[in-house]
Amino acid sequence: MTFYTIALNFEDGVTRFVDCKQGEKVLDAAFRNKINLPMDCSDGVCGTCKCRAESGAYDLGSDFIEDALTEDEAAEGLVLTCQMVPSSDCVLAVPTTSLACKTGHQKFAATVAAVTPHHDAAIVLELEVDAAAAPAFLPGQYVNIDVPGSGQNRSYSFSSAPGDRRLGFLIKTIPDGVMSGWLAGAKPGDRLDLTGPLGSFYLRDVKRPLLFLAGGTGLAPFLSMLEVLARTGSEQVVHLIYGVTRDLDLVLVDEIAAYAARLPNFTFTTVVAEEASSHPRKGWVTQHMPAELLHGGDVDVYLCGPPPMVDAVRRHFDENGVKPASFHYEKFTSNAPAKEAA
Incomplete structure (x- = not known):
């Protein structure tokens, strides 16, 4: 059947x-x-x-x-x-x-498979789940992960694709952070409890060019989206602008570049805000968003980043009279257990 x-x-x-x-x-x-x-x-x-x-x-x-x-x-x-x-x-x-x-959140358990630090900027957390317990989710959504022994949870977007037994998350390293502190001593096999999927920030039907705007570890949901687009053989035009504060905050750039070989119409730009950076593109994401990326408004824009970035992009669109066909965004703060999406 x-x-x-x-x-x-x-x-x-x-x-x-x-x-x-x-x-x-x-x-x-x-x-x-x-x-x-x-x-x-x-x-x-x-x-x-x-x-x-x-x-x-x-x-x-x-x-x-x-x-x-x-x-x-x-x-x-x-x-x-x-x-x-x-x-x-x-x-x-x-x-x-x-x-x-009369329904509610789904809860499931997973075990730590790998914890990979990227300088002092971020940590890639990989979790294993049984095939029967693997959660269904939409690319771009997130889960709440309980931090063992703290009585608290933290929200992280999936960086892996739906259907994978190994779940990936890109987590910002925060000095004295609850999750960062726990991950410093985490080892393979440690158990974590998760709740989700959650969120209204996810990839819709792809009918027109896509513009992805990622701030820091807000890159995570776009990795999930790009993997889905690659697996489905999408031929739509996709451009990602990945903005960070420091050079060391640019993580997983090789993974992003690999999608250019799998997605024929995918391109990306990296931007570093710090004035002392030696990066060829300095400043803010809005300063590296040429008009052609907006396709005269015939574009779906997805934005995930900290509140100041989200507000700056929304203000940039308003001041320049930009009205994308659709605009989906998610704000996050580094130590908050909840998110705001639209």
Whole structure:
């Protein structure tokens, strides 16, 4: 039997994945997985189950009335889950919280496989999970990792691709940081508890050129996205601008460069802010963003970095009258257990 994977993204940042049988309606698949999506009539009359399809192919049939879903709404990607029958994997934005749908965060365990420091700038953490426990996630999403013995957790984006048994994370080294301190003594086989996936920052359907803007360890989600693009054979134009504070903060550049061989239309630029740097491109990301990268607005922009960077890019777009076709961003702070995304 054919199954399609349906990602349900809730307003509180929780993502749950359900398997939908061929010919099965999404609402029925969710209920079968004990997730109570909003509904009332389940007959295509009330519109209570309306969600937004952000990717995937599906059929809505004709057994619903226009008061429940207009032609304009359907053209914009809105769907009735009581009528929607997928014909591929799909991503749905659900306009309510996971708690309201009687579901919530997923928890799983993993063991440390490797801890690799990169100067004093960052650490690459690799975790192993059993195949049966490997979490489904969308490229760009993150998890909360409990720091053993601290009673605290920290949020990190996956740098690995969905489906991999070995999970990768790029973690900023922080003097006296809770996670940095624990990683200094971590060894292979140590157990960690994780919660997720989480977040509304993830790669949507690729329909136009992409501009990726990464600040520091905000590079992590883009490594996941690039791996997915490479595996799917994407031929879309993609440019990454990777901005850091110091020369030593430029990590994993060889990994980025390797994608140029796998993605024919991928290019990247590195930028260092520190004035004393010997890097050929100094300054801020916004100073190295030529107009041609914006394709006259026909571009999807993804931005992950610290709050000042995110605010500067948003201000740059506003001051220059730039209106990308879509603009997805995620702010992070180095020691915060939560993120803000849009």
